[in-house]
Amino acid sequence: MNVREAVRRRRSVKRFTSRAVSRDEIEGLLELAVLAPNHRMTQPWGFWVLGPETRRAYGRIKGERRAGKVEDPKAAEAVRRKTEVEMESLPALVAFTQRLDEDPEVREEDFATVYMGMQSFLLGAMAVGLGTHVKTGRILDEPETRRALGVEDDERIVALVHLGEPEDIPDSKPRVPAAERTRWLP
Numbered sequence: 001m002n003v004r005e006a007v008r009r010r011r012s013v014k015r016f017t018s019r020a021v022s023r024d025e026i027e028g029l030l031e032l033a034v035l036a037p038n039h040r041m042t043q044p045w046g047f048w049v050l051g052p053e054t055r056r057a058y059g060r061i062k063g064e065r066r067a068g069k070v071e072d073p074k075a076a077e078a079v080r081r082k083t084e085v086e087m088e089s090l091p092a093l094v095a096f097t098q099r100l101d102e103d104p105e106v107r108e109e110d111f112a113t114v115y116m117g118m119q120s121f122l123l124g125a126m127a128v129g130l131g132t133h134v135k136t137g138r139i140l141d142e143p144e145t146r147r148a149l150g151v152e153d154d155e156r157i158v159a160l161v162h163l164g165e166p167e168d169i170p171d172s173k174p175r176v177p178a179a180e181r182t183r184w185l186p
């Protein structure tokens with residue numbers, strides 16, 4: 001699959017098959033992530049590959065948050081359990097982290113480079129028949145999430161990436177044509 005095709009066919013995948021993703025596959029994709037453009041070569045990224053135990057712990061935290069929005073205690077418990085199982089059953093879950101530089105300008109560039117590496121990871125996954133889904137949100141900054149993953153004080157969890165063989169491929173979401181957002185300057 002060439003790059004154009006990978007970009008065109010990439011989707012945020014919601015459901016994965018039970019096929020396991022191997023350590024070799026993940027390592028191969030992370031080797032692509034570290035090739036991202038990186039101003040000053042700060043290489044601020046870290047990759048935390050969550051095993052089943054950590055995925056379950058994360059699922060518990062996520063489930064608790066979801067359950068907090070449900071009034072009925074039985075329904076809340078069901079939400080808790082469902083979320084825990086959902087996270088534990090993911091074929092793979094990788095947290096992309098950023099080491100936080102003291103200089104805000106560097107920090108912003110570093111955030112961008114982590115995402116560029118993530119995009120290479122996503123496209124590389126496409127090329128080997130794997131699907132991905134980027135997940136963010138306040139939960140990533142919560143002390144309990146940081147504790148569950150063992151993230152250091154000078155690091156930020158930028159995003160979690162779900163990875164696995166797609167059960168189905170979601171439809172493409174419409175985009176505003178690039179031409180409508182492009183200004184050709186003299």
Ligand SMILES: Cc1cc2nc3c(=O)[nH]c(=O)nc-3n(C[C@H](O)[C@H](O)[C@H](O)COP(=O)(O)O)c2cc1C
Binds near residue numbers: 134170173
């Ligand atoms: C920075 C970033 C954060 C995202 N966070 C979430 C998220 O927390 N939950 C979610 O379901 N999707 C998340 N997404 C996925 C987007 O919802 C998805 O990319 C968008 O709907 C377009 O769909 P597509 O990726 O299939 O083209 C995130 C995407 C990006 C780039």
